Amino acid sequence: MRRRLAAGNWKMHGGTTSLTEIHALTRAHPAPAVDILICPPATLIEQAARTASGSAVAIGGQDCHPAPSGAHTGDISAPMLKEAGATHVILGHSERRTDHGEHDTDVRKKAHAAQTTGLVAIICLGESLAQREEGSTLGVISAQMTGSIPDNPTAGKLVIAYEPIWAIGTGLTPTPAQIGEVHGHMRAALTARFGAELAQGVPLLYGGSVKPGNAAEIFRVADVDGALVGGASLTAEDFSPIISALEAS
C-alpha cells in the first residue's frame, strides 16, 4: 500500500516561536496512521528537526539547487538540507515557478539531485485559472509531469502534488470530481511512463486551500493520498484536524 502524507508548507512564515507548533503536533499525533511532514523556512530546518526528533513528524525543505555545492549565492543544496535534518523537499511549487522563473527542466534536475541525495522529492504541478477555463488542464498536467519528473525516479522517493494555481491561498477549491479527474490522469500518466508497480507506489497529494472543514471531502476522492497544505499548516490547531481527517479516510 502506498503511504498517505499530510505535508505542511510554511513558505516564508515563522520564526523560532513557531517551533512550538511542531512540538504540539508531535504530542497530538504520537503514533499516526499517516506520514506527517512540515517544511519550514530553511533557517528553521535544523531546529525543527531537533524539535521533532524521535517523533513521527518529518521535516523538509521548500527548494534545493541541482548542484551539491558551488558558487550559487542564496541557494541551498540537497545534501545541505539532508545534513540539517530534512528528509523531503518541495520542488516546483508555483510560487517558485512564478517568483524565480523555474521551469520543468529546472524542477527535473532538482528532483534528480534530491533523490540521489536520499530525499523524497515532492514535485508540484498545476494549471492556472485561464488554462482551466480554456479546457487545457489535463494537457498542462501531462506536460508538467513529462518535463518535471526525472526519467529514472527512485521508487519510494517521489511524491506528486496537484496544486491548481487558482486554488492556492484563495479559499477556492476544485470540485471533488475535478480533483478526481486530475489525480486519475496523473496515475495513468505515471503508469504509462514507469509501469504499474512504480506508479502505484507514488503518493498523489492535493494542494490548494485545504482546511479542516473541507479535508475529509477531499480525502474521499479516489487517488488522493494526502495533502500539501499552506496556510492551514501554520498552526497545530488547524493542521491537526487535517491529519486526523486523512487518518480517518
Ligand code: PEP
Ligand atoms: C501551497 O502553497 O502549497 C498551498 C496549498 O497553500 P494553501 O493551502 O494556503 O492554499
